[in-house]
Amino acid sequence: MKRDHREISGTTDYSSGSCSRADSSSIGNSIKGKVREEDQDADGMDELLAVLGYKVRSSDMADVAQKLEMLEMVMGTAQEDGIYHLSSDTVHYIPSDLPESNSVFNDDSEYDLRAIPGVAAYPPPKSDPDSESSQKLVKTSMSSSGSDGYGSSSSFPSPQANGIPGAVTEFSTLSVVLVDSQESGVRLVHTLMACAEAAQQDNLKLADALVKHIGLLTASQTGSMRKVATYFAEALVRRIYRIFPQDSLDPSCTDILQMHFNETCPYLKFAHFTTNQAILEAFATANRFHVIGFRLKQGMQWPALMQALALSPGGPPAFRLTGIGPPQPGNTDALHQVRWNGNNRHRV
Amino acid sequence: MARSNEVNLNECKMVVPLNTWVLISNFKLAYNLLRRPDGTFNRHLAEFLDRKVPANANPVDGVFSFDVLIDRGTSLLSRIYRPATAEEPQLNVAGLEKPVTAEVVPVIIFFHGGSFAHSSANSAIYDTLCRRLVGLCKAVVVSVNYRRAPENRYPCAYDDGWTALKWVNSRPWLQSQKDSKVHIYLAGDSSGGNIVHHVALIAMESGIDVLGNILLNPMFGGQERTESEQRLDGKYFVTLRDRDWYWRAYLPEGEDRDHHACNPFGPNGRSLEGIKFPKSLVVVAGLDLIQDWQLAYVDGLKKAGQEVKLLYMEQATIGFYLLPNNNHFHTVMDEISKFVVSDC
Numbered sequence: 001m002k003r004d005h006r007e008i009s010g011t012t013d014y015s016s017g018s019c020s021r022a023d024s025s026s027i028g029n030s031i032k033g034k035v036r037e038e039d040q041d042a043d044g045m046d047e048l049l050a051v052l053g054y055k056v057r058s059s060d061m062a063d064v065a066q067k068l069e070m071l072e073m074v075m076g077t078a079q080e081d082g083i084y085h086l087s088s089d090t091v092h093y094i095p096s097d098l099p100e101s102n103s104v105f106n107d108d109s110e111y112d113l114r115a116i117p118g119v120a121a122y123p124p125p126k127s128d129p130d131s132e133s134s135q136k137l138v139k140t141s142m143s144s145s146g147s148d149g150y151g152s153s154s155s156f157p158s159p160q161a162n163g164i165p166g167a168v169t170e171f172s173t174l175s176v177v178l179v180d181s182q183e184s185g186v187r188l189v190h191t192l193m194a195c196a197e198a199a200q201q202d203n204l205k206l207a208d209a210l211v212k213h214i215g216l217l218t219a220s221q222t223g224s225m226r227k228v229a230t231y232f233a234e235a236l237v238r239r240i241y242r243i244f245p246q247d248s249l250d251p252s253c254t255d256i257l258q259m260h261f262n263e264t265c266p267y268l269k270f271a272h273f274t275t276n277q278a279i280l281e282a283f284a285t286a287n288r289f290h291v292i293g294f295r296l297k298q299g300m301q302w303p304a305l306m307q308a309l310a311l312s313p314g315g316p317p318a319f320r321l322t323g324i325g326p327p328q329p330g331n332t333d334a335l336h337q338v339r340w341n342g343n344n345r346h347r348v
Numbered sequence: 349m350a351r352s353n354e355v356n357l358n359e360c361k362m363v364v365p366l367n368t369w370v371l372i373s374n375f376k377l378a379y380n381l382l383r384r385p386d387g388t389f390n391r392h393l394a395e396f397l398d399r400k401v402p403a404n405a406n407p408v409d410g411v412f413s414f415d416v417l418i419d420r421g422t423s424l425l426s427r428i429y430r431p432a433t434a435e436e437p438q439l440n441v442a443g444l445e446k447p448v449t450a451e452v453v454p455v456i457i458f459f460h461g462g463s464f465a466h467s468s469a470n471s472a473i474y475d476t477l478c479r480r481l482v483g484l485c486k487a488v489v490v491s492v493n494y495r496r497a498p499e500n501r502y503p504c505a506y507d508d509g510w511t512a513l514k515w516v517n518s519r520p521w522l523q524s525q526k527d528s529k530v531h532i533y534l535a536g537d538s539s540g541g542n543i544v545h546h547v548a549l550i551a552m553e554s555g556i557d558v559l560g561n562i563l564l565n566p567m568f569g570g571q572e573r574t575e576s577e578q579r580l581d582g583k584y585f586v587t588l589r590d591r592d593w594y595w596r597a598y599l600p601e602g603e604d605r606d607h608h609a610c611n612p613f614g615p616n617g618r619s620l621e622g623i624k625f626p627k628s629l630v631v632v633a634g635l636d637l638i639q640d641w642q643l644a645y646v647d648g649l650k651k652a653g654q655e656v657k658l659l660y661m662e663q664a665t666i667g668f669y670l671l672p673n674n675n676h677f678h679t680v681m682d683e684i685s686k687f688v689v690s691d692c
Contacts, residue, residue, distance in 0.1 A: 046367050048671045053399030053472040054371065061366050068373045075380060187395065194392035
């Protein structure tokens with residue numbers, strides 16, 4: 001991530017002498033702080049740190065060092081037993097995400113970790129969106145059974161494709177793994193977990209910061225992983241911002257409407273049919289069934305299944321149905337009101 | 349307390365280049381956040397913060413890498429680094445495991461550091477280090493992604509190391525042409541150095557030959573507080589308190605630091621006298637607070653009649669081998685390449 005040089009030099013001013021520590025540390029810097037010319041790349045970035053995933057301009061090194069010292073001071077004055085709790089209250093910013101304004105930089109937050117340099121989850125956003133897709137073309141990966149691979153992110157400075165889609169990059173990453181380590185997928189899972197934990201502990205600042213990362217990470221996924229992650233992310237966002245669905249219609253009304261809809265249109269019935277078939281095949285040898293239905297509503301899928309089970313060759317298996325429904329207004333338990341025709345036929 | 353912290357920070361900055369200081373301080377502060385006083389570890393945050401790099405089957409600076417699943421049961425992955433040959437780059441998977449062609453090819457099994465709790469084989473700092481070793485020693489490097497504490501305590505890390513060793517030893521494509529055997533060296537830094545010792549022990553007892561051990565600032569300890577621990581506590585990035593935390597996280601619950609995993613030549617250790625053990629290269633940083641334990645380790649080997657070379661780098665701090673910007677780095681790399689001799 002590139003730090004705006006102007007911002008930094010504006011606020012950390014050695015010569016002001018406002019803090020006596022600044023003087024002694026600047027002396028220390030002048031002894032050891034010289035950065036050798038050959039350690040910098042063309043942008044003035046410290047090459048050695050860049051390779052390790054930390055982008056810091058050589059000219060900013062001393063400032064960054066001072067920020068780290070300040071950070072340690074703050075951490076040091078925290079409780080004796082360690083400062084792990086700061087990770088709960090800490091907000092991790094990617095400076096490039098922050099709006100360009102001086103007021104942001106003057107934030108007095110004790111737990112400001114922006115001092116820690118480096119490429120965060122991703123290389124800096126490319127100016128040309130087309131280059132993303134051309135890179136993806138070049139990348140090949142083998143997948144056998146996915147195992148829990150490295151949790152990771154790619155922090156190598158990414159190859160810059162020129163703007164023409166499909167152009168061959170000079171330095172392409174042929175990431176071949178004998179096992180699909182699903183690196184970014186695992187990283188996504190870690191971030192989701194960390195966000196969920198934070199939300200559960202009511203640490204909404206951290207959860208909010210993490211959920212923004214989830215958005216980015218999800219974008220790099222495809223298929224079912226992307227879908228699942230998107231739903232989770234949405235759920236987390238709703239939890240964090242306390243956006244709860246407002247039922248505009250009386251729930252019993254929507255239930256009836258839904259019932260009529262399902263009677264007239266075959267789509268849901270078809271889905272139920274195929275699902276029940278799949279269940280019957282998968283559980284062919286089972287003699288106990290426990291169905292847990294989320295959003296049970298009128299539970300229309302299950303009578304058909306129960307009927308099929310009742311007619312199975314070895315006699316009906318033991319069957320248990322647990323319904324989990326949304327909280328109802330007026331404290332009526334809508335689930336209790338669900339009755340199936342012919343319920344008496346299936347004594348279990 | 350604040351005053352002495354100021355002194356520490358300044359002293360520290362005097363002995364390392366500034367970018368090294370920034371790198372290691374960054375780690376130190378991040379790690380402080382991850383350790384909880386109740387002994388648990390904020391793993392998700394740790395994974396989020398760690399800089400990782402993917403493997404790359406295209407040669408970069410003459411080295412290419414790929415990941416392999418060694419053990420399905422424990423999800424044990426390793427990253428393999430190989431020198432690129434002059435021929436075409438690998439375009440298919442079969443090419444990755446092409447047999448080594450030289451008469452003798454050292455295979456270095458590497459265990460990354462992190463005090464048993466941090467880092468992975470695909471952490472950027474260790475990916476970089478392993479790549480260096482390939483060129484330096486003309487070797488194949490296998491970096492083991494062993495299970496970490498506190499979720500996985502002793503002896504998981506050693507078990508994983510042993511599993512990896514057996515795997516390496518049984519790869520036909522890693523056999524040197526000279527004798528159709530795999531020429532195995534073990535290397536590691538910090539907790540990785542500790543793992544090297546214990547895995548070598550298991551190997552030799554099981555009849556698999558390890559040709560040499562390389563221990564960079566290996567992590568050892570004991571119940572006693574040694575002179576170096578008291579003198580250097582908190583001065584150069586590391587504190588006794590954090591060392592204690594990591595041992596408590598790795599050792600079985602209820603065990604103290606005289607457990608043989610931590611203190612191999614201590615009261616619960618065993619003598620290596622008369623036992624066939626690989627020659628060892630042990631690098632000790634003069635500003636590392638646990639040096640007394642590392643030196644005791646070297647002594648223990650010597651007393652048992654084992655071959656050991658000590659490299660004591662006086663003004664070096666932990667992590668000096670991560671950046672090639674100091675003399676200690678170059679000295680040590682030189683010694684490592686001499687240690688892993690091709691005609692062994």
